[in-house]
Amino acid sequence: MLESLRSVVRLKPIERDRVARRLQSAANVDDLRAIAKRRLPAGVFDYIDGAAEDESAMGRNASRFSDRNLVPRVLRDVSSIDASTTILGHKAPMPLIIAPTGFPRIAHPDGELATAKAAAKAGIPFSLSTMGTRSIEEITQVSDGRKWFQVYVWRDRELTKDMLARCKESGFEALYITVDTAVLGRRERDVRRGMTLPPKLGLDTFIEGALRPEWVWDFLRSDPIVFSNVAVSTERLSNGTADGSSAVTLAEYINSQFDPRLSWDDVAWLRSEWGGPVILKGIQSVADAKIAASEGIEAIALSNHGGRQLDASPAIIDLVAPVADAVGGQTEIYCDGGVRRGSDVLKAVALGANACMIGRPHLYALAAGGEQGVDHLLNFFQTGLEHTMALSGVGSIADADSSIVQEHH
Numbered sequence: 001m002l003e004s005l006r007s008v009v010r011l012k013p014i015e016r017d018r019v020a021r022r023l024q025s026a027a028n029v030d031d032l033r034a035i036a037k038r039r040l041p042a043g044v045f046d047y048i049d050g051a052a053e054d055e056s057a058m059g060r061n062a063s064r065f066s067d068r069n070l071v072p073r074v075l076r077d078v079s080s081i082d083a084s085t086t087i088l089g090h091k092a093p094m095p096l097i098i099a100p101t102g103f104p105r106i107a108h109p110d111g112e113l114a115t116a117k118a119a120a121k122a123g124i125p126f127s128l129s130t131m132g133t134r135s136i137e138e139i140t141q142v143s144d145g146r147k148w149f150q151v152y153v154w155r156d157r158e159l160t161k162d163m164l165a166r167c168k169e170s171g172f173e174a175l176y177i178t179v180d181t182a183v184l185g186r187r188e189r190d191v192r193r194g195m196t197l198p199p200k201l202g203l204d205t206f207i208e209g210a211l212r213p214e215w216v217w218d219f220l221r222s223d224p225i226v227f228s229n230v231a232v233s234t235e236r237l238s239n240g241t242a243d244g245s246s247a248v249t250l251a252e253y254i255n256s257q258f259d260p261r262l263s264w265d266d267v268a269w270l271r272s273e274w275g276g277p278v279i280l281k282g283i284q285s286v287a288d289a290k291i292a293a294s295e296g297i298e299a300i301a302l303s304n305h306g307g308r309q310l311d312a313s314p315a316i317i318d319l320v321a322p323v324a325d326a327v328g329g330q331t332e333i334y335c336d337g338g339v340r341r342g343s344d345v346l347k348a349v350a351l352g353a354n355a356c357m358i359g360r361p362h363l364y365a366l367a368a369g370g371e372q373g374v375d376h377l378l379n380f381f382q383t384g385l386e387h388t389m390a391l392s393g394v395g396s397i398a399d400a401d402s403s404i405v406q407e408h409h
């Protein structure tokens with residue numbers, strides 16, 4: 001009896017690797033978020049996790065995914081599932097892209113290096129932000145995968161041009177122009193906490209530090225967090241007279257660099273400077289999607305910046321079908337905001353998106369376990385998408401159409 005029980009109940013061997021052990025218990029993105037919350041100082045966590053004003057756009061991004069269910073078709077041979085697709089003409093094992101985010105190194109000292117490596121292993125594009133904390137050149141050193149760069153078109157056009165030149169030299173494939181940031185959104189958690197970026201170690205951070213010693217130790221031990229991309233270009237343009245490390249103090253300069261005069265003419269200027277594929281990130285209406293398509297823009301990313309800009313903006317999944325109806329086939333359509341599972345990805349592609357992007361999830365994963373954390377997350381998305389496709393009777397991404405998505409209220 002005992003013998004037969006033993007053959008059924010098998011205790012899992014104890015995982016020796018500390019990070020792997022921590023990740024074992026993370027069954028989904030919420031779990032990774034909970035680990036990140038435990039490990040990061042509250043101000044840092046809130047900077048990543050928070051959104052603008054009442055955070056209603058962020059809430060809607062998520063709830064409007066839940067308001068839709070899949071209509072499973074049964075008795076279709078789903079013994080082989082293929083979640084692969086093409087993104088900007090190149091094959092990817094799933095329709096997922098790492099969205100650009102500022103300051104990843106506040107989540108983990110490796111920052112973008114870890115995420116870029118994990119994305120390359122998973123075969124999906126990694127995006128680096130202008131506000132990134134690892135440089136274009138550093139990313140190229142660690143990743144031969146697909147690399148995209150996100151620019152804000154600065155008032156200082158020379159700086160923007162220099163970043164484009166560096167991207168070309170470093171083999172970056174595509175460029176995002178983020179268009180939802182004429183001015184910075186009002187993130188009220190940061191206002192309340194008086195959050196500065198990069199974080200300053202003040203008294204409260206030290207009190208926090210007693211509770212989160214690993215983070216404080218990493219923060220103190222690793223090289224200072226700087227806006228690496230701005231720093232390198234500033235140094236190049238000044239012929240080495242400006243010290244790149246002074247970029248830490250460039251935060252205010254950067255804010256002053258957002259250009260509220262940005263228009264379609266500037267997009268045309270940037271495209272001619274760059275010459276490669278461009279993604280307009282932050283499109284939130286059919287009308288703007290149509291302009292982008294008529295301009296011949298290669299891709300648009302439907303995005304409200306994860307609810308961090310205009311709090312009254314529409315839920316992203318609500319935009320996908322109308323935009324796909326209007327411009328599908330003319331320009332690629334990506335979307336982000338609230339994508340937390342394979343089933344969200346399937347809903348979005350079924351409604352007409354070519355791929356989804358993820359922002360906070362990769363930062364939570366980074367905080368939870370560095371590169372291993374992001375590997376864990378990307379595996380969760382790949383297997384989760386395939387699993388959902390099997391349960392829905394969808395054998396391939398091309399087979400996913402709007403008939404499998406149903407909206408309920």
Ligand SMILES: Cc1cc2nc3c(=O)[nH]c(=O)nc-3n(C[C@H](O)[C@H](O)[C@H](O)COP(=O)(O)O)c2cc1C
Binds near residue numbers: 101308361
């Ligand atoms: C901490 C943080 C920093 C971000 N920084 C940038 C940025 O520098 N440039 C940009 O275009 N988008 C930025 N975003 C927006 C993301 O690219 C993406 O649109 C958003 O996070 C998607 O929503 P999700 O977090 O619900 O996945 C940032 C988002 C977060 C959470």
